[in-house]
Amino acid sequence: MKGKLALGASALTIGLLTLSVAHADSYQVTKLVPGSAFHGVHGLAVDKAGKLFAGSVAGAALYEVDRAAGTAKIAVPTPEGMADDIAIAPDGTMAWTAFLTGDLYARKGDGPIKKLASGLPGINSLAFRKDGRLYATQVFLGDALYEIDVEGAKPPRKIMEKMGGLNGFEFGPDDKLYGPLWFKGQIVKVDVDKGELSVVADGFKVPAAANFDSKGNLWALDTALGQLVKIDPKTGAKQIAAQLKPALDNLAIDASDRIFVSNMADNGIQEVDPATGAAKQVIIGKLAFPGGIGVVSDGGKDTIYIADVFAYRTVDGASGEVREVARMHADGTTLEYPMSATAKGDEVILSSWFTGTVQTIDRKTGQSRDMLHGFKAPYDAIRLGDGKLLVAELGTKSLVEVSGEHGKDRKAIATDLAGPVGLVLGKDNAVYVSEAFAGQISKIDPATGAKTVVAKDLKMPEGIALAPSGKLIVAEVGAKRVVEVDPASGSVTEIAGNLPIGLVGAPGLPPTNMPTGVGVGAGGTIYVSSDIENAIYKIEKK
Secondary structure, three states, X not given: OOHHHOOOOOEEEEOOEEEEEOOOOOEEEEEEEOOOOOOOOOOEXXXXXXXXXXXXXXXXXXXXXXXXXXXXXXXXXXXXXXXXXXXXXXXXXXXXXXXXXXXXXXXXXXXXXXXXXXXXXXEEEEEEOOOOOEEEEEOOOOOEEEEEOOOOOOOOEEEEEOXXXXXXXXXXXXXXXXXXXXXXXXXXXXXXXXXXXXXXXXXOOOEEEEEEOOOOOEEEEEOOOOEEEEEOOOOOOEEEEEEOOOOEEEEEEOOOOOEEEEEOOOOEEEEXXXXXXXXXXXXXXXXXXXXXXXXXXXXXXXXEEEEXXXXXXXXXXXXXXXXXXXXXXXXXXXXXXXXXXXXXXXXXXXXEOOOOEEEEEEOOOOOEEEEEOOOOOEEEEEEOOOOOEEEEEOOOOEEEEEEOHHHOEEEEEEOOOOOEEEEEEOOOOOEEEEEOXXXXXXXXXXXXXXXXXXXXXXXXXXXXXXXXXXXXXXXEXXXXXXXXXXXXXXXXXXXXXXXXXXXXXXXXXXXXXOOOOEEEOOOOOEEEEEOOOOEEEEEEEO
């Protein structure tokens, strides 16, 4: 139901469920944190015309970047557009890797998209030889180097495996493949005809990519240290050319030897002058890809804690100022692609369905307290009154109670839930869970596991928070709105509609994709994360 269709205190009763719509002018919706173009940015490539292209895995799209305007537009949308790396063939054909789905695609100009390979989970980096032959690697979800048939008629030919994570690579002037071994801290060269590998340079923390300029210089990125490094490919001598921020992912060098570097956590691309090391921001975001959020009010001031996938950040609820606490891949940082966050007291709890982790963090210092592994697609986690953790496991359709040293004791207290995504502890100490696939909000007794459906007939409810009144605030993603649910009566009232939430995930990802987060301050102000815009919205009563 849309607000404009109902005036005053109108209501519609269907069985035991009451739906109502608040006054259209009762709430004011403002954008607290502006959005950005990508949803994490990875592979880069520059074509012969000088156009810059960028890929996003989580956003499942391939973009063309306007360097002058600092903007980006989608060149290949989801699902085929997912791109961890991009390469341009001598004849201008563009190829890219869909990391999560295990597919490799190609397209020449504006022609049809052709799938060249499939069934390669973790397909990551790729490069064309001067003769047009194509090579690609699996990294993280595999560890192998293949030759790919550019016609897509033959299966990939495996050349090597167990190399150590051969990431963003390129063929050098000697027709050898040069690239980083992510897990070994080395830059190596590979004779793809003989299947032989040798070390070019060593001593990197986490090397992510390597490319040549027109003069034969080799440039590499260290993602953990945030460095652009110049390498002599003959001697292995290294020189730090630019000090940037960690979470670097890929680089591309154009015909004028301008170096472009992508940064996952900044959701941005920089142009680096190789002579001076000066970096110019081409495009950047305040946030990378916000998911679940938690809100804590101190002295009347709301602070929003954001699981930003490639970073953990906070936002001032009044000014919208963004503060970074930690970012992925930074040296000495403990963080694993956070996708949901809850905050209460002196603790923030982050969870990631992708890595199967739940992390507890000291809210005031930002220091990690514990990192728990082995969960099956955890979508949210909260602290119960008795000190135990409760985790919503989408993979097992369960709520899992966690206790003991480093969370070693785990037991399901509620099972057969239809897409458990969001959790919140009510004033009655009952747990309320959003069951996205069933379209309902359920109440769980943490002592017995007994379940009572509180509200139903919702469209993909995800994030859930407790208002000062005791009502539940829910992100109803399928209807692109935020609603208030009365846990006593089950009545559902629309608070704000037409919100940019509910980014469609690529095939193979959970239908819930990135959880849309909601949080409520002590004064009743509601905050919502937009996974479509990478923004944070603020909803207040007028």
